[in-house]
Amino acid sequence: MADPLANSYYAASVDRPAPHPALEGQLSADVCVVGGGFTGLSAALACAEAGLDTVLLEAEVAGFGASGRNGGQLIPGLNKSGPELVAMLGKAHAEALYRLALSARERVHDRIARHAIDCDLRAGHFHVAAKPAHFAAFAEECAFVNRLLGYEDAVLVPPAEVSRYLAVDGYHGGIYVQSGGHFHPLKYALGLARAAEAAGVRLFEHSRVTSVADGVPATVRTATGKVRAGRVILACDAMMADLSPDAGRFTMPVLNYNIATEPLGEERARALIPSGAAVSDSRFVLNYFRISADNRLIFAGGEKYTPKPPADIAGFVRPHMLRLFPQLADARIDYAWGGAVGITRNRLPQFGQRGNLLFAHGFSGLGALLTTLAGDLLAEAVQGKRDRFDLFARIPHRPFPGGKLLRTPLYVLGMAYAAASDRL
Numbered sequence: 183m184a185d186p187l188a189n190s191y192y193a194a195s196v197d198r199p200a201p202h203p204a205l206e207g208q209l210s211a212d213v214c215v216v217g218g219g220f221t222g223l224s225a226a227l228a229c230a231e232a233g234l235d236t237v238l239l240e241a242e243v244a245g246f247g248a249s250g251r252n253g254g255q256l257i258p259g260l261n262k263s264g265p266e267l268v269a270m271l272g273k274a275h276a277e278a279l280y281r282l283a284l285s286a287r288e289r290v291h292d293r294i295a296r297h298a299i300d301c302d303l304r305a306g307h308f309h310v311a312a313k314p315a316h317f318a319a320f321a322e323e324c325a326f327v328n329r330l331l332g333y334e335d336a337v338l339v340p341p342a343e344v345s346r347y348l349a350v351d352g353y354h355g356g357i358y359v360q361s362g363g364h365f366h367p368l369k370y371a372l373g374l375a376r377a378a379e380a381a382g383v384r385l386f387e388h389s390r391v392t393s394v395a396d397g398v399p400a401t402v403r404t405a406t407g408k409v410r411a412g413r414v415i416l417a418c419d420a421m422m423a424d425l426s427p428d429a430g431r432f433t434m435p436v437l438n439y440n441i442a443t444e445p446l447g448e449e450r451a452r453a454l455i456p457s458g459a460a461v462s463d464s465r466f467v468l469n470y471f472r473i474s475a476d477n478r479l480i481f482a483g484g485e486k487y488t489p490k491p492p493a494d495i496a497g498f499v500r501p502h503m504l505r506l507f508p509q510l511a512d513a514r515i516d517y518a519w520g521g522a523v524g525i526t527r528n529r530l531p532q533f534g535q536r537g538n539l540l541f542a543h544g545f546s547g548l549g550a551l552l553t554t555l556a557g558d559l560l561a562e563a564v565q566g567k568r569d570r571f572d573l574f575a576r577i578p579h580r581p582f583p584g585g586k587l588l589r590t591p592l593y594v595l596g597m598a599y600a601a602a603s604d605r606l
């Protein structure tokens with residue numbers, strides 16, 4: 183992994199299995215999955231469980247992308263509030279979609295239990311309001327999920343009670359969700375890969391797909407081989423544009439960075455986040471953080487919208503951590519890493535089908551739960567069962583403006599403007 187962003191706490195705290203072989207020569211399969219992150223692994227596993235002969239091609243190694251380096255926050259729901267979704271999609275579609283999205287949490291827990299994936303799973307997510315107006319919106323959201331969906335897990339926490347959950351001053355209340363949580367994402371990805379293999383998936387690593395041609399069958403090529411398959415699932419998220427410029431116009435990679443402190447000891451870690459929950463805030467450029475199984479603070483804050491990562495990731499993120507946790511000034515930073523978040527313009531994932539090619543991408547920073555569900559829905563769609571898949575596929579999406587050359591500069595400008603709202 184010659185990747186300057188890959189020095190993660192996660193990579194350092196797993197035992198990777200021996201690499202899988204690269205694809206050599208020609209194969210046939212019912213389904214060929216491109217991409218070995220949560221989406222592709224979950225889709226391949228669900229296809230194999232349905233009796234389909236399935237091949238998975240991963241450019242690097244399983245869990246190499248966002249799935250193996252994310253914040254590990256398990257946040258039930260979608261990147262839009264209930265009322266926003268109703269305004270966008272109408273009541274019936276919005277409620278059915280929201281219910282389906284919430285079911286992703288059970289799906290991830292099922293997978294973890296069924297395949298005995300030891301991934302440091304912990305309960306609780308706490309979303310805190312950076313401004314009083316955000317707290318008012320939280321109250322509306324709580325009412326939506328509690329009353330309309332009968333979802334009783336979301337508890338509105340008034341400003342005076344924040345300190346019971348989190349030892350940071352200055353937040354204006356929050357929503358605590360007991361069914362949210364956090365996990366070690368790379369352990370989960372490797373657990374899914376193991377389960378997929380056990381179910382019969384033929385997994386190839388270091389097998390970057392260079393072209394996909396639709397047809398009957400479709401043809402998927404790497405530098406050293408090709409797969410002919412009845413259906414192809416594209417699960418490349420932030421990297422989709424490289425393989426499929428057409429679908430890739432709808433997503434944009436945004437680099438995001440994490441750091442992990444040295445182990446702080448149980449007492450000191452507990453004093454930072456007494457609830458033990460994963461925490462995220464409502465700033466446009468958000469901070470999110472949690473305590474790892476070995477009592478490190480894993481923290482992300484600050485975003486750079488330019489495609490080039492900072493030379494010193496720890497130096498870039500640490501000031502954001504110290505603004506919230508000045509008591510960690512003496513804590514060593516052991517790991518600093520980053521990854522590309524695939525975002526869409528409306529921050530909802532895009533699912534779709536073009537001929538025999540199916541895809542789901544653009545989870546916009548909220549993919550740790552949704553991607554496992556996405557894999558199930560892709561596998562259902564491959565088998566012609568479209569009801570649940572279509573709840574996502576019917577969400578309208580617009581491409582990023584500017585064509586290939588201009589879209590990144592235009593985006594940087596737009597995001598810099600939006601980020602300024604945090605300072606108002």
Ligand SMILES: Cc1cc2nc3c(=O)[nH]c(=O)nc-3n(C[C@H](O)[C@H](O)[C@H](O)COP(=O)(O)OP(=O)(O)OC[C@H]3O[C@@H](n4cnc5c(N)ncnc54)[C@H](O)[C@@H]3O)c2cc1C
Nearest residue numbers: 217219220221241247248249252253255391419521549550
């Ligand atoms: C730093 C960071 C923090 C995040 N934090 C959170 C969080 O706390 N909570 C949350 O819910 N979400 C979070 N996310 C988002 C979440 O990680 C993603 O939504 C999710 O992992 C996407 O999974 P995926 O399988 O679709 O894509 P990925 O995990 O990116 O997998 C795509 C795979 O496709 C492979 N690939 C690409 N092109 C090719 C090709 N041509 N041929 C073969 N293989 C190819 C890549 O190597 C990669 O392994 C975060 C993301 C990042 C980057």
